[in-house]
Structures are given as structure tokens and as C-alpha cells.
Amino acid sequence: MTSSPLPRILRKGDEPKYPTFLELFFDLVYIFILSRIAGALASDPTPATAARMAVVLLAVWWVWVLTAWLTDLFNPQLPIIQATVLLVMLGTLIMAVTVPRAFGDQGWIFVAGYFGIHLVRDSVLIPGTRVNPYIQARSIRVFFWFGVTGPLWVAGALVDGTARLVLWAVAVALDLGSARIGWPTPRLGRTELASQIFTGTHLTERHREIFIIALGELILTIGIRLSASGYEAGRVAACAVAFANAVLLFQLYFHRVRQLMAPPNVTLVERVRSGTSTSYTHLVMVAGVVVISAGNILVIGRPFGAPPTGWIVAILGGPALFLLGGCLFDFVVTGGIRRSRVVAIVVLGAVGPAMPLLPPLVIMIVVNLVLLLTLLGETLLRRVSPALAAPGRGAGTGY
Numbered sequence: 038m039t040s041s042p043l044p045r046i047l048r049k050g051d052e053p054k055y056p057t058f059l060e061l062f063f064d065l066v067y068i069f070i071l072s073r074i075a076g077a078l079a080s081d082p083t084p085a086t087a088a089r090m091a092v093v094l095l096a097v098w099w100v101w102v103l104t105a106w107l108t109d110l111f112n113p114q115l116p117i118i119q120a121t122v123l124l125v126m127l128g129t130l131i132m133a134v135t136v137p138r139a140f141g142d143q144g145w146i147f148v149a150g151y152f153g154i155h156l157v158r159d160s161v162l163i164p165g166t167r168v169n170p171y172i173q174a175r176s177i178r179v180f181f182w183f184g185v186t187g188p189l190w191v192a193g194a195l196v197d198g199t200a201r202l203v204l205w206a207v208a209v210a211l212d213l214g215s216a217r218i219g220w221p222t223p224r225l226g227r228t229e230l231a232s233q234i235f236t237g238t239h240l241t242e243r244h245r246e247i248f249i250i251a252l253g254e255l256i257l258t259i260g261i262r263l264s265a266s267g268y269e270a271g272r273v274a275a276c277a278v279a280f281a282n283a284v285l286l287f288q289l290y291f292h293r294v295r296q297l298m299a300p301p302n303v304t305l306v307e308r309v310r311s312g313t314s315t316s317y318t319h320l321v322m323v324a325g326v327v328v329i330s331a332g333n334i335l336v337i338g339r340p341f342g343a344p345p346t347g348w349i350v351a352i353l354g355g356p357a358l359f360l361l362g363g364c365l366f367d368f369v370v371t372g373g374i375r376r377s378r379v380v381a382i383v384v385l386g387a388v389g390p391a392m393p394l395l396p397p398l399v400i401m402i403v404v405n406l407v408l409l410l411t412l413l414g415e416t417l418l419r420r421v422s423p424a425l426a427a428p429g430r431g432a433g434t435g436y
Contacts, residue, residue, distance in 0.1 A: 042168050042169060043168075043169060043172075044165055044166040044167075044168055044169055044172060044173075045115075045165070046111045046112055046115055046117060046118060046161075046162075046165040046166070047110065047111060047112065047166070047172065048109070048110060048111055048112045048113075049112065054238040054239045055238065055239065055242055056108070056239060056242050056243055056246060057108070057113045057114070059108075059113060059119055059122055059123075060104075060105075060108050060113065060122070060243065060246075061246065062126075063104060063122055063123075063125070063126045064101075064246055064247060064250045065250070066126055066129050066130050066133065067097070067101065067129075067247065067250045067251075067254075068250055068253050068254045068257060069130070069133050070097050070129065070132070070133040070136065071250070071251055071254040071323070071326075071327050071330070072254050072257060072258065072330070073133055073134075073136035073137060074090050074093060074094055074136060074327050075254065075258060075327050075328075075330035075331040075334065076137070076331075076334065077089075077090055077136060077137050078090055078327070078328065078331035078351065079331040079332075079334035079335050079351075080137075082331065082335065082345070082347030082348060082350070082351055083347060088202060088206075089139075089140045089202060090136075090327075091324075092202065092205050092206050092209055093136055093139055093147075094320075094323075094324060094327065095209040095210075095212075095213065095320075096132070096147075096151060096205075096209050096212075097129060097132060097133070098320050098323070099209065099212050099213055100125065100128075100129055100132075100151070100154055101129075101247060102216075102313075102316045103158065103179070104122060104125050105240065105243040105244075105247075105316070107121070107122070107125075107158065107162070108122065108239075108243075109239045109240060109243070110175075111162070111165075117161060117165070118161075121157060121158060121161045124153075124154075124157045125154050125157060125158060128150045128151070128153045128154035128157070129150070129154065130150075131146065131147075131149070131150035131153075132147050132150040132151060134146075135147040135150070140197075140198075140201055140202065144193065144194040144201060145194040147194070148190045148191060148193070148194045151190060152187065152190070155180075155183045155187075159176060159179065159180040159183070162176040163176045163177060163180060174222075174225045174228075175220075175228055177222065177225060178219075178220035178221075178222040178225055178227065178228060179216075179220055181220070181222045181223075181225075182211065182212065182215040182220050182222070183212075185211060185215075186208040186209075186211045186212050189204050189205070189207055189208035189211070190204075190205065190208050192204050193205040193208065213317070216313050217313050217317075240315065240316075244315060244316070244319045245291075245294060247319065247323065248290055248319060248322060248323065248326075251322075251323045251326040251327070252283055252286060252287055252326065254326070254327075254330060255279075255283045255286075255326055255329065255330050255333070256280075256283060258279075258330045258333055258334060259276050259279045259280055259283070259333060259337070262276060262333070262334065262337040262338070263276040263337075266337065271340040271341055271398065272337050272338075272340060274340065274398060275333075275336050275337040275340040275397075275398050275401065276337055278336075278398065278401045278402055278405060279333040279336070279337065279401065281405055282329065282333075282356075282401065282404065282405050282408070285405060285408040285409060285412060286326065286329070286356075286359060286408070288412055289359075289360075289363065289408065289411065289412055289415075290322070290363070292412070292415070292416070293363065293366075293367070293375075293415075314369040315366065315369055315370075317365075318362050318365040318366040318369055319362065319366070320362070321358060321359075321361055321362030321365060322358075322359050322362030322363060322366070323362075324358055324362070325354075325355050325356065325357070325358030325359030325360070325361070325362060326355070326359060327355075328351055328354055328355030328358055329351075329355030329356060329359070330355075331351050331355070332348070332351035332352040332355055332401070335348050335351065335352075335397065336348070336352065336397040336398060336400075336401055339397065340396065340397055340398035341396045341397070341398065342396060342397070343393065343396075344392065344393065344395070344396065344397045344400060346393075348397055349389065349392045349393065349400065352392075352397065352400045352401060352404060353385045353386075353388070353389055353392065353400070353404060356381075356385060356404050356407070356408060357382050357385045357386065360378045360381050360382050360385075360411075361382060363375070363378055364378050364379060364382075375415070377411050377414050377415050377418075378411060380411075381407050381408070381410075381411045384407050385404070385407060388403060
């Protein structure tokens with residue numbers, strides 16, 4: 038590796054570590070994607086739809102992760118890298134357009150967009166890194182695993198119903214799982230999980246940005262539903278409660294991230310294992326926000342009356358997923374888990390059996406109270422005992 042020249046497209050060590058405007062522009066398409074997924078969940082809040090949308094979310098998340106790694110490893114100021122990001126953005130938009138019917142007659146369009154993204158990315162990176170076989174091997178490994186999962190995606194597009202769901206679920210699980218073990222490839226081995234590849238500062242900011250994008254979709258949903266509410270008292274109240282929920286999510290996320298990812302604690306480089314783990318924990322948090330958005334659509338549309346079981350699961354399950362993702366993120370960064378968030382998850386599960394007795398709007402208020410008490414408890418403890426709130430204290434740390 039040391040005797041081979043570095044590829045021209047590689048990010049240089051003295052370049053700015055923070056995301057570029059192009060990366061922020063790329064993230065905008067995810068407002069549309071997340072909105073489509075939330076809308077599909079709200080239109081049919083059943084386990085079957087939840088499973089299908091989970092597969093879609095995993096696929097588009099994998100595209101986002103690969104693009105975040107692309108602009109982390111390679112120079113985003115170069116025209117060839119910028120053109121690659123824009124073409125990936127176009128492919129992602131095509132995937133987003135098909136979301137409601139990806140498991141219907143537009144499955145082949147969804148797969149075509151997914152294939153196009155991978156082909157564009159690898160057709161740039163593999164030739165662009167040929168001067169350094171060690172670095173080129175990283176892209177070849179990713180391409181090899183795309184060759185493994187590609188037939189599953191195509192086969193899924195050719196069948197319907199449960200068969201498509203199973204094939205695509207296996208494919209996307211292999212996509213994400215192969216990264217977690219370093220893309221083991223014949224003759225090339227695998228990328229060592231302890232390799233210091235990623236830039237800690239850059240990936241930290243990219244994860245913050247995608248979570249802000251998820252909250253942006255939440256605000257967009259609330260605004261659209263408010264404008265269509267006819268300003269009926271119940272629906273306006275539901276919009277207000279949903280907005281308060283978004284504020285609580287923002288506070289719970291950024292208060293903790295500010296502690297864990299303050300500048301002194303951001304490493305210069307990020308290892309493969311921790312880099313993938315951070316991306317996957319943010320996936321859980323974003324999935325929670327998407328489910329919350331679907332619940333908002335349902336409740337704003339009908340704030341009173343007896344809530345169906347699917348509604349209760351969405352209203353309580355979204356916040357629980359978000360909190361679970363936060364716990365996993367804590368564990369990845371510090372080795373410990375915040376007890377307050379575990380307690381909040383348990384409380385949300387414990388109140389579930391009583392929720393059919395309440396109208397949907399009141400259930401949302403109950404959720405907000407749980408989140409608010411969690412936030413206040415963590416804030417108070419941080420002020421009373423700053424030592425316990427300090428990041429990185431290991432497995433014994435928690436709230």
C-alpha cells in the first residue's frame with residue numbers, strides 16, 4: 038500500500054472534514070423518500086405493509102450509507118465525484134417515486150434505480166482507484182457483493198407478494214450484513230473491521246444531517262395536514278401535539294449527541310466496525326421518526342374515536358424505536374446505555390394495553406409526556422451530577 042501512489046480521486050488529509058453543500062443537497066431527496074414511506078404506512082397500517090416498507094427503508098438507507106462513505110473517502114470537490122453523487126441522487130429519486138407500488142407493478146423500476154446507483158458508483162470508483170490495488174480492493178469487494186445480491190433483487194421483481202418480500206428482504210440483509218463483516222471476497226479477503234478508514238468528524242456531521250432530514254419530513258407532514266385540516270379544533274390540536282413531539286425528538290437527540298460527539302471526543306479517523314454501527318443505529322432512530330410521521334397522519338386525520346390496533350402500535354412504536362436507536366447509539370459510542378431511555382421504552386410498552394380506551398389524540402399526549410419526563414430527568418441529572426453525564430465512561434455509565 039505504501040509503495041503505490043494514492044488515487045487522484047481520494048480525499049486528501051488536509052481537506053475540510055465537514056460535509057459539502059452537495060451532500061446537503063443530496064440529502065434533500067430523503068425528505069421525499071421518508072414522506073412516501075410514512076404515507077404508505079399510514080394508508081395501510083398492517084404488519085404486511087410495515088414489513089414491505091421496512092425493506093424499502095433498508096434499501097434506500099443502504100444507498101445513503103454508501104454515498105456518505107463515498108464522499109468521506111473520496112474528494113467531493115472533484116467534478117467526477119460530484120457527478121456521481123448527482124446521478125446517485127437521481128437513482129434514489131426514481132426509487133422514491135415507486136415506493137407505494139414497489140411491491141406492485143413498479144417493482145422493476147425500483148430495482149432499476151437501485152441497480153443504476155450501484156453501477157454508476159462502481160464504474161467510477163473501481164477504475165479511479167486502479168493505481169492503488171489496496172484501495173481499489175475496497176470498491177471491488179462492494180461490487181462483488183452487489184453481484185451476489187443483484188440476482189435476488191431481479192428475481193424479486195419478477196415475482197409477486199410474499200415471494201418478492203422474502204427475496205428482497207434477504208437481498209437487503211446481505212447488503213447491510215456484508216458491510217458489517219468487511220465484504221469478504223474470494224482472493225481479495227475482506228476489509229479489516231479495525232481499519233481506520235472513515236473520517237470521524239465527517240461521518241458524525243452526516244449522521245446529524247440525515248436525522249435533521251427525518252425531522253424535516255416530520256414537520257412537512259404536520260404542515261401539509263394542518264393546511265388540509267379546515268382548521269377544525271381537534272385536528273389543529275393534533276397538529277400542535279405532533280409539533281411538540283418533533284421538538285422533543287430534536288431535544289432528546291441533540292442533547293445526547295452534543296455530549297457524545299463534542300469536538301474533543303470525535304476521533305480523527307473512524308474504524309470500519311464503529312462506522313457501520315453508527316450508521317445502523319441511526320437507521321433505527323430514523324425508522325422511529327418515520328413511524329411517528331405515519332402515526333401523525335392517522336391522528337391528525339381522525340383525532341377522536343376508538344383507535345384501531347395498528348394506530349396504537351404506530352403511535353407508541355415510533356417513539357419506542359427512536360429511543361431504542363438512541364440506546365444502541367449510546368452503547369456503540371460509550372459501551373453503556375442510558376437507563377432513562379430504557380425505562381421510557383418499558384413505560385410505552387406497559388401503557389399499551391390501556392390505550393384502546395383513549396382517543397388517538399390523547400395517546401399522542403401520553404407519548405409526549407413520557408418523552409418530556411425523560412428529557413427533564415436527563416437534563417436534571419446532568420446538572421446535579423455532571424460526572425455521570427460525561428461521555429465515554431464505559432458499561433457502568435447510564436441514566
